[in-house]
Amino acid sequence: MQERAPHAITPNMLEFLFWLSAVLVVYIYIGYPALMGLLALNKRPVAYDDSYQPNVSILIAAYNEEKDIAETLENKIAQEYPRDRLEVLVVSDESDDDTDNIVKRYARTSDITIRLFRQTARQGKTAGLNLIAPEAKGEIIIFSDANSQWAPDSVAKLVRNFADPEVGYVTGKMVYTHDDGSLMGDGCSSYMKYENWLREQETAAGSIVGVDGGIDAMRRNLYEPLSPDQLPDFVQPLKVVEKGWRAIYEPDALLKEKALKDSESEFAMRVRVSLRAIWALYDMRQLLNPFSHGLYAFQLLSHKVLRYYAFVPLALLALVSTVLSNDGGWYTLAFWAQLGIYGVAFAGHRKEGKGEELSSLFAIPYYFAVLNFACYKAAVAFWRGQKKVTWNPRKG
Numbered sequence: 599m600q601e602r603a604p605h606a607i608t609p610n611m612l613e614f615l616f617w618l619s620a621v622l623v624v625y626i627y628i629g630y631p632a633l634m635g636l637l638a639l640n641k642r643p644v645a646y647d648d649s650y651q652p653n654v655s656i657l658i659a660a661y662n663e664e665k666d667i668a669e670t671l672e673n674k675i676a677q678e679y680p681r682d683r684l685e686v687l688v689v690s691d692e693s694d695d696d697t698d699n700i701v702k703r704y705a706r707t708s709d710i711t712i713r714l715f716r717q718t719a720r721q722g723k724t725a726g727l728n729l730i731a732p733e734a735k736g737e738i739i740i741f742s743d744a745n746s747q748w749a750p751d752s753v754a755k756l757v758r759n760f761a762d763p764e765v766g767y768v769t770g771k772m773v774y775t776h777d778d779g780s781l782m783g784d785g786c787s788s789y790m791k792y793e794n795w796l797r798e799q800e801t802a803a804g805s806i807v808g809v810d811g812g813i814d815a816m817r818r819n820l821y822e823p824l825s826p827d828q829l830p831d832f833v834q835p836l837k838v839v840e841k842g843w844r845a846i847y848e849p850d851a852l853l854k855e856k857a858l859k860d861s862e863s864e865f866a867m868r869v870r871v872s873l874r875a876i877w878a879l880y881d882m883r884q885l886l887n888p889f890s891h892g893l894y895a896f897q898l899l900s901h902k903v904l905r906y907y908a909f910v911p912l913a914l915l916a917l918v919s920t921v922l923s924n925d926g927g928w929y930t931l932a933f934w935a936q937l938g939i940y941g942v943a944f945a946g947h948r949k950e951g952k953g954e955e956l957s958s959l960f961a962i963p964y965y966f967a968v969l970n971f972a973c974y975k976a977a978v979a980f981w982r983g984q985k986k987v988t989w990n991p992r993k994g
Contacts, residue, residue, distance in 0.1 A: 616918045616929065619911035626908050630900040631796050637893075638802035644846055647761035653683045654753055655736035655818070659726040661691040663744040664700060670744055671704045671712065677753045684753065685711040687734060689726035692718045722987040725826040731818070739818045741831065746812040749852035756815040756851045766820050766843025767835045769797070769806065770813035770851030788962050789969070796901070797847035805845045805894060807901045809835050813853035817843075827985045828881060829874035836882045839894060865968050870986050872976035876906055877985060909974040916940075943967040 656674050660667055667688075674686050686708075688701045698714060705712040715733070717726050731739060738757050742748070749755075752770060759768045771794055774787040793808065800806040811831030820838050824830055835845040879886075879902055886903070888895040916936050923933035946956050946964030956964065 619915040622911040626904050634799040638799040641802040645762040646758040648758050650758050650761035652737040654738050655734035656686045656740045658688045658742050659723040660697050660744040662693045662695045664696040666745040668700050673747050675708050678750045679753045681710050687713050687730045689715045689730045691726050692720040722826050724824050724830050728823040731821045740815040743812040747854045752851040764844050766838040767816045767845035768848050769809035770853050771849045772810040772853045801846045805839050806847050807897050826987050829878045832875050832878040868972035869975045872973050873979050876980045906973050909970045939963050
């Protein structure tokens with residue numbers, strides 16, 4: 599009788615790997631959100647107050663943003679908030695274009711205080727925020743990207759939540775738009791709708807684990823200087839929660855951002871953000887201890903760690919279902935379902951390459967594939983010890 603090699607993979611092992619990877623994929627994208635939806639039924643309300651109007655400092659880090667900085671400053675000046683309680687601090691990360699002169703020009707004419715700081719040598723966004731945060735006079739500091747366009751009442755909507763003494767960090771709602779300002783309805787926009795719904799459930803349950811760096815607010819006395827390689831819009835809210843405060847989502851504070859016009863730009867941005875987020879998870883890994891941080895540790899593991907590494911069960915599921923595809927039943931169904939999804943994603947890639955507008959049928963699978971491949975590239979970079987501190991302005 600022929601003996602089986604001691605390390606041969608048996609059919610039972612393949613079936614186990616199939617079901618393990620399938621359960622993980624379903625849990626990451628469907629199971630965890632459903633579970634948070636159930637936990638949100640026992641809602642933990644936020645005691646916000648629309649009349650609460652503390653002094654506010656808006657912090658903007660800019661590098662060679664002459665294209666967008668004027669529009670961004672006008673947007674902040676136009677905020678419907680008491681003029682004597684609002685200021686804007688801009689740190690120029692050794693910009694060598696006209697960014698500094700544009701900021702100085704607005705500082706001379708604006709009816710709110712605008713201050714320019716210059717960081718030399720270039721050290722990135724996080725170091726820039728470390729430089730200007732101690733200079734902020736507001737009780738609340740709000741972070742804006744150099745190209746962020748807020749709704750006129752966004753400042754008011756964000757800060758009203760700090761009337762609740764348990765709230766330490768608030769993030770707004772980001773939506774993607776076309777060049778003409780109209781809302782997008784597919785691809786990355788669908789992803790943000792999914793994320794924003796999940797943030798609503800997490801807020802109702804206690805605290806969120808992910809924020810939008812272009813429209814975030816926190817109590818100034820909770821700000822901690824970070825190392826230049828850390829991602830502030832990921833690490834700061836984690837540190838706030840670690841101190842015992844709530845980090846919440848405010849859907850009425852709206853940020854409109856132009857979607858990137860091609861997947862290459864989107865992909866590069868996602869790799870950069872994912873790499874810094876994975877490093878942030880590593881730096882804040884103490885929060886993954888369920889004995890110390892309970893539900894939040896579970897949320898962080900489910901929403902972030904498993905999400906960033908979802909490419910592992912996805913790849914495993916694709917491989918094992920291919921091997922088992924002739925066995926019928928769920929294995930065959932899974933094989934053809936994945937083939938269809940990735941086939942449509944590839945077709946979306948081809949259509950985009952031809953300059954065609956993608957419908958949701960193509961955009962959603964395509965964006966799903968882009969996101970997970972970006973996470974794979976970021977994870978590889980992380981394991982190689984690579985870090986990303988500075989980058990060029992985001993192009994729309």
